[in-house]
Amino acid sequence: xxxxxxxxxxxxxxxxxxxxxxxxxxxxxxxxxxxxxxxxxxxxxxxxxxxxxxxxxxxxxxxxxxxxxxxxxxxxxxxxxxxxxxxxxxxxxxxxxxxxxxxxxxxxxxxxxxxxxxxxxxxxxxxxxxxxxxxxxxxxxxxxxxxxxxxxxxxxxxxxxxxxxxxxxxxxxxxxxxxxxxxxxxxxxxxxxxxxxxxxxxxxxxxxxxxxxxxxxxxxxxxxxxxxxxxxxxxxxxxxxxxxxxxxxxxxxxxxxxxxxxxxxxxxxxxxxxxxxxxxxxxxxxxxxxxxxxxxxxxxxxxxxxxxxxxxxxxxxxxxxxxxxxxxxxxxxxxxxxxxxxxxxxxxxxxxx
Amino acid sequence: xxxxxxxxxxxxxxxxxxxxxxxxxxxxxxxxxxxxxxxxxxxxxxxxxxxxxxxxxxxxxxxxxxxxxxxxxxxxxxxxxxxxxxxxxxxxxxxxxxxxxxxxxxxxxxxxxxxxxxxxxxxxxxxxxxxxxxxxxxxxxxxxxxxxxxxxxxxxxxxxxxxxxxxxxxxxxxxxxxxxxxxxxxxxxxxxxxxxxxxxxxxxxxxxxxxxxxxxxxxxxxxxxxxxxxxxxxxxxxxxxxxxxxxxxxxxxxxxxxxxxxxxxxxxxxx
Numbered sequence: 001x002x003x004x005x006x007x008x009x010x011x012x013x014x015x016x017x018x019x020x021x022x023x024x025x026x027x028x029x030x031x032x033x034x035x036x037x038x039x040x041x042x043x044x045x046x047x048x049x050x051x052x053x054x055x056x057x058x059x060x061x062x063x064x065x066x067x068x069x070x071x072x073x074x075x076x077x078x079x080x081x082x083x084x085x086x087x088x089x090x091x092x093x094x095x096x097x098x099x100x101x102x103x104x105x106x107x108x109x110x111x112x113x114x115x116x117x118x119x120x121x122x123x124x125x126x127x128x129x130x131x132x133x134x135x136x137x138x139x140x141x142x143x144x145x146x147x148x149x150x151x152x153x154x155x156x157x158x159x160x161x162x163x164x165x166x167x168x169x170x171x172x173x174x175x176x177x178x179x180x181x182x183x184x185x186x187x188x189x190x191x192x193x194x195x196x197x198x199x200x201x202x203x204x205x206x207x208x209x210x211x212x213x214x215x216x217x218x219x220x221x222x223x224x225x226x227x228x229x230x231x232x233x234x235x236x237x238x239x240x241x242x243x244x245x246x247x248x249x250x251x252x253x254x255x256x257x258x259x260x261x262x263x264x265x266x267x268x269x270x271x272x273x274x275x276x277x278x279x280x281x282x283x284x285x286x287x288x289x290x291x292x293x294x295x296x297x298x299x300x301x302x303x304x305x306x307x308x309x310x311x312x313x314x315x316x317x318x319x320x321x322x323x324x325x326x327x328x329x330x331x332x333x334x335x336x337x338x339x340x341x342x343x344x345x346x347x348x349x350x351x352x353x
Numbered sequence: 354x355x356x357x358x359x360x361x362x363x364x365x366x367x368x369x370x371x372x373x374x375x376x377x378x379x380x381x382x383x384x385x386x387x388x389x390x391x392x393x394x395x396x397x398x399x400x401x402x403x404x405x406x407x408x409x410x411x412x413x414x415x416x417x418x419x420x421x422x423x424x425x426x427x428x429x430x431x432x433x434x435x436x437x438x439x440x441x442x443x444x445x446x447x448x449x450x451x452x453x454x455x456x457x458x459x460x461x462x463x464x465x466x467x468x469x470x471x472x473x474x475x476x477x478x479x480x481x482x483x484x485x486x487x488x489x490x491x492x493x494x495x496x497x498x499x500x501x502x503x504x505x506x507x508x509x510x511x512x513x514x515x516x517x518x519x520x521x522x523x524x525x526x527x528x529x530x531x532x533x534x535x536x537x538x539x540x541x542x543x544x545x546x547x548x549x550x551x552x553x554x555x556x557x558x559x560x561x562x563x564x565x566x567x568x569x570x571x572x573x574x575x576x577x578x579x580x581x582x583x584x585x586x587x588x589x590x591x592x593x594x595x596x597x598x599x600x601x602x603x604x605x606x607x608x609x610x611x612x613x614x615x616x617x618x619x620x621x622x623x624x
Contacts, residue, residue: 088585088590090586094589208566288520
């Protein structure tokens with residue numbers, strides 16, 4: 001056991017590392033470790049043998065589980081449903097495959113951990129820690145090498161090479177910046193218009209039935225999820241559902257005397273009102289309508305809009321009311337939206353103003 | 354007494370006890386017969402829902418209404434501070450609300466909950482007839498309207514997800530509304546009750562009349578809900594089919610708990 005005292009750092013002296021061998025008592029005291037406790041498997045040969053048998057048993061059982069899983073895959077019918085306590089009516093195949101493979105994997109892991117805990121040596125080993133700072137000689141050597149390298153490359157003595165290299169490196173990121181800039185087109189004023197503005201007096205399509213909506217289709221207290229006629233063709237044309245994400249509306253009917261206000265004069269039609277579906281908070285589409293309180297409740301963050309009162313936000317984090325569509329009836333008796341929304345639909349964006 | 358009285362002298366005395374007995378028996382028999390006849394006639398009438406608007410039913414319904422419903426809904430069902438007007442709600446609304454036990458409400462509150470019905474079906478039909486006589490409204494659907502034996506379950510699932518799942522949850526397990534109201538779970542609903550709920554729009558639920566959702570689509574929805582009521586969970590316990598709520602509770606308690614337990618075990622010193 002070598003037993004050297006600390007060298008004085010910071011004065012360029014050679015520092016000899018302190019070495020400890022295993023279970024060195026002085027090392028233990030210096031490091032504050034408790035006295036070493038033996039495990040049962042260290043002192044008793046029988047305990048060690050039993051641990052060995054248990055671990056081997058776990059590995060063996062894991063092997064059996066894997067073979068059983070193969071058998072289960074081949075033998076358990078795919079569509080069988082069994083009742084199991086706690087889980088309920090589950091697929092027999094899922095349960096047997098998952099259970100067996102899972103159990104086998106678990107047993108391999110548990111066996112390995114138990115092997116390390118119970119049988120592998122558990123002596124504390126003390127590791128050396130050298131000083132991080134290098135010796136003065138090594139430092140001078142390094143600096144000298146770097147200086148020599150710089151000089152030999154001629155970086156400082158050949159200015160034409162140096163400047164042309166710097167110029168090339170400066171221009172290197174520019175093409176990447178241009179490519180990245182082309183990742184998407186700026187929305188321009190697309191966010192301010194929806195498909196309802198493509199044609200004046202657009203008819204309204206019941207999203208569920210695919211039929212155009214007439215006022216008499218909607219009973220008092222009823223709701224219809226609707227889109228503008230021509231939207232599916234527009235989607236095929238544009239190759240995306242962006243138009244639907246802005247144009248989806250909800251049509252509800254209430255008693256005309258229950259309407260407290262609308263966003264414009266006579267924007268309702270005999271108690272039928274049309275509002276955008278897209279929440280003005282973060283943009284979730286809202287379908288949850290409570291008939292008696294006329295409130296539209298967004299499931300995402302519980303913004304609630306009163307559709308009898310211009311879609312005003314009465315609860316939740318939404319800051320703005322729900323945009324409304326002006327309704328009318330055309331000469332053939334179908335419900336139409338007179339024009340586009342009076343404001344951009346959906347959540348706020350920087351240029352919304 | 355000297356000598357026996359002549360038969361015709363004491364005949365009235367002798368016949369009176371017997372006559373009284375016979376009269377009593379006759380009265381009982383005739384009352385019982387009359388009762389049996391009228392109740393069988395009534396049950397024959399009320400078993401066919403199409404006759405619910407029968408005037409006799411409506412009259413008996415008014416008596417039941419006055420006794421059990423008028424305290425909140427008003428003597429003429431005009432409504433009051435405790436209950437809305439029932440004029441125009443239709444027989445279907447009564448059949449649904451009273452048939453699911455929601456009415457009479459256990460206590461005033463924001464939501465009437467399903468509970469064991471208080472009235473028999475015959476009484477419900479009478480109440481329905483009375484309310485239907487107050488003003489036109491949705492009538493009780495015929496069995497052919499909610500017969501879903503030919504309905505396409507997958508199509509029903511699509512319509513259900515479009516119109517119903519936002520309140521009632523993807524698996525019909527119900528959901529929360531604002532102010533303490535709920536959209537109830539659908540696991541106990543019968544096909545007739547589902548149909549009636551759609552056409553009457555009970556409590557917070559919107560009205561889905563046959564013009565908005567045709568009867569055929571309603572049958573598909575009923576078929577889908579019927580499937581949900583008995584569908585197994587092949588992948589394992591669905592934890593109430595409530596989605597992230599119960600699954601997160603499970604993860605953060607059982608699953609992470611198990612991982613923490615394993616971690617403690619791995620790092621512990623063997624004895």
